[in-house]
Amino acid sequence: MSRYNIYPECHESGIAWLNKLPTHWELDRFKNIFKIQKRIAGTLGHDVLSITQKGVKIKDTESGDGQLSMDYSKYQIVKKDDFAMNHMDLLTGYVDISKFDGVTSPDYRVFTINEQKHHPRYFLYLLQLCYIAKIFYPLGQGAAQIGRWRLPTEAFNEFVTPVPTYREQQLITTFLDHETAKIDALIEKQQRLIELLKEKRQAVISHAVTKGLNPNAPMKDSGVEWLGEVPAHWGMTKFHYEIDLLEGPGILANDFHDEGVPLLRIQNVKDEFVSRDYKTYLSPSKVRAKWDHFRVAQGDLIISCSATTGLVSEVGEDTVGAVPYTGLIRLRPQVKASITKEFIRCLVQSDLFFEQIKLLQSGSTIQHFGPYHLQQMHITLPALTEQNKIAKAVKEKTARLDKLISIADQQIELMQERRTALISAAVTGKIDVRDWPAAA
Template sequence: MSLLELDKSSQDTGVPGLSREFAHNQLLPWTGLIQQQAIAQFLDRETVKIDTLIAKKERLIELLKEKRTALISHAVTKGLNPDAPMKDSGIEWLGEIPEHWEIMPIKFALAIPITDGPHETPELHDEGIPFISAESIKNDRIDFDKKRGFISPEEHKRFSRKYKPQYGDVYMVKSGATTGNVARVETEEEFNIWSPLAVLRPDTHITTTNFLFYAMKSKPFFYSVELSWSFGTQQNIGMGVISNIRIVIPPLTEQQAIAQFLDRETAKIDTLVTKTRISIDKLKEYRTSLISAAVTGKIDIRENLTPSPN
């Protein structure tokens, strides 16, 4: 019986499972000991090859992610001109920056003080206004499929008195396991947010949404977050602390060029990561089908029919 068939027979109680009687009554393919040994030897050999290939591809994904972070960090702290005159930033983990760039606490690059969503748990509905929290900030985007649910238009209106989402805002998770994750608001659709998200709205005279987003994705910024967060039942960082994290601010024209460069180059890396993940999934599917075919006699492995030496 395949895993799919077993899954279909699972009893959906609190924890899915099979009854002992059901499992005991299943018929399994069987063969002689020599053939069993041959099948096991074949699968040991072939699955090791597949597992090794999967491990290499998973390592490739890790390296691509490291390259992506390094690319962002270099662009937002050193710029795109390798010949630009440099100066000491005065920040140990930042090092030198272009001479004509500024450093300032992030609050001075914002149009409004950092805020967040309501500090209350709203009643959720099956329809209404999407309500998102930390779990929606995934892979540098707002994943509305991961929303907590919907709130009523009345609650949306009430919550919006404190903060109403606006295209171009940047969100940062400020509590929980994903503290430090960021995403841009890239929709004009109505929605609202919960308190684990900090809102940073760029002052367009000083910085752009895209540059601010990438600056907050850089290693120096995340390092500052790690240094500043506190631990209770979970890690968290206060909005006042975020406000005082210093970032590098180039002229607006350079910010736009840097953001366009990073949009283009990170998209290439993300495409490679996606293709590699698809390849891993296919290898895992192949591994499962190979095992199934071998133990049910659907592939010929007679060359393995040599008993193991005693």
């Protein structure tokens, strides 16, 4: 932040998260700045609004996706330019100024600026900072472990905030709009780069498991219209003929404990190896009685039942014996199978896998798949020696792409940190933007 000016005179604010403030800035409470609205719709026919971390969006109530209400007449009115805040979840909730008229959940908080001397977008930057930097979090109540850590009305009303002059609020908003737009554009470029790298990664894997490594190999018709030709010496077989598969059991919440046998969930299946980031455990005696055959062994592969994730993780020695939850499928070569674990990993990340999932789900509104779909799936089957060569080549090529993806992810993280730091510095008076020229 050294490139920006600082205020010549500051004093201690007495507020821990603010520290020093410019001497001419005031402090005030939200109850003197905002007016909470509670206007129940009473009728149907309104757009239903959802408060997301990307802003207030109009919800698609026709598709059936997500949690839907049967009676939107009991929802509260949101007018264009109102603040709408998901104060029920300080972990994943957010706040934004609505660009739409509509209705939203009566559990959310809708409010307006109550005086002309306050600039809405200055306070929007400040409110969003309170979510991102978890400034509201110590004031929350509820059960954070199940995503219900809310900000009570009294805590919201009594929250103490810095209040620059209206002119400074305007200047800070203009400065942040300009500077964050530049950062957001750079983040978008990195996100697009990641998409392209992931597409390239997918293409590398898909080509290897359907065409092989030898571009001059004789080819034959696979018999599958969308797949086309495969190497003439390869076989084609059913997925479950070569791969043993088992989806994890459905387990009720009253069987969850704070210690015991680890339960694998989707957050454990994000890297090359299954992570030990356990949140839930099962009773050892209950596992022995009901779920012992679901326990994973070293070398097992775990995939998610969501066709969009493409996640596959291997069980290492430190996660042996855990039980996968429903929605995760354990894969391992069948006894006396003609397939390797490494080739299975390639197959379940390829278009050969995902295209069949799409075809098998045709006409269904359910986006997940399960053992029923996998049992109908066909796979390519080179000789074991060729499988090993393919898996090795894929690992080398994807490792390079994964490194580039990781670097891009790190760049995004650094830019997001800079964005947050810039907003924090501007709205709390750590930098003086009164003489800031946009051209600089």
